[in-house]
Amino acid sequence: MSADIIAVQEVKTKKDLKAFLHFPWRIYRGDPNWVPPLLKEYAFHFSLRNPFLHHAQIVPYVAIKDGSIKGRIAAIIDRNYIDFHHEETGFFGFFESVNDPSVTHALLDQVKGFLRNRDLKTVMGPVNPSTNDECGLLIDGFDSSPCFMMPYNPHYYQGLLEGCGLKKAKDLYANSMYTDNGLPDRIRRIGRHAVARIPGLTIRPINIKRLDEEVILVKEVYDGAWRNNWGFVPLTDEEMDLMVNRLKSLLVPDLVLFASIGNKTVGFAMALPDYNSVIKRLNGRLGPLGLLKFLYYSRRINTVRVMLLGVKAEYRKRGIEAILYTELFLRGLALGYTRGELSWILEDNPLMQKGIDALGGKRYKTYRIFQSRL
Known part of the structure; x- marks a missing residue:
């Protein structure tokens, strides 16, 4: 050649x-x-x-x-x-x-x-x-x-x-924030006022023992909160089940939250520890030795990634997003995490970005989707 x-x-x-x-x-x-x-x-x-x-x-x-x-x-x-x-x-x-x-x-x-x-x-x-x-x-x-x-x-x-x-x-966009200075007082006030304005609002962690039922709620909120977003593709039931089965052993229940009003689930948020800091040590293989490394180094993770946070369209602009962010922040802090990444955020989602900015988050990485006519 x-x-x-x-x-x-x-x-x-x-x-x-x-x-x-x-x-x-x-x-x-x-x-x-x-x-x-x-x-x-x-x-x-x-x-x-x-x-x-x-x-x-x-x-x-x-x-x-x-x-x-x-x-x-x-x-x-x-x-x-x-x-x-x-x-x-x-x-x-x-x-x-x-x-x-x-x-x-x-x-x-x-x-x-x-x-x-x-x-x-x-x-x-x-x-x-x-x-x-x-x-x-x-x-x-x-x-x-x-x-x-x-x-x-x-x-x-x-x-x-x-x-x-x-x-x-x-x-x-990917945003980074540190917990050194605690949660801004302004966000605490917004959260308290939002709770006071929304009778019946509750925030609860996922119940791992009832995971099959919880997955149904996740899919309901996912379809309702994200379907109008750019690039959204609905997950099939098989895909959702696979995602949950692959992630369930990695979940920290206090970092997977549901927002409900009465008996209606209206919002969902999920953060996961940044397992990349551990995976980097495995060089692509999770054998018996790799599993031991994974279990050992997972205890040293100090960062979480907020992967999903959404509220059904009809319940937005009431402060529920701020409450979910606040709860994730406080629960993560109590678990010993000192940094969070919030990603990814669409460039034309000013409401979400405004909330992140108010939390003290800073944009630190940008990812681009390209296109071309054929």
């Missing part, structure tokens, strides 16, 4: 998939902020047991140049996204590449051709493999590791994608 020829090959065999999954170790060698993914968990994205694939297609590719893999990508078609948004949009994800524009061009050309041949009109990404998972390209905030279930990439990726004609579709 000539040095300037790039062959883009579909990943079809177990051997190919192993090479696809291990490629990031070449890109991030020596990068102290990279968190190696758990290989078994990551491989599940491409397994037929993944319920996402019951309504979607993921086709992974690698780019070969000079006899070795120089990049990877996947073409993604999510029929639930298309049906929900009535948009002929496909996606790319799982993108990694050496700093070589020709490799990125070859990979994206392959994805665009695949989507175009299936009558799609727009490509968006990166998503791994949807907005319900890791999504976005880090474009600002490279000086620290990502929080749990947030992406990370080299700084040069933005230039590679823009060099292929991709434009900004939406920016997503």
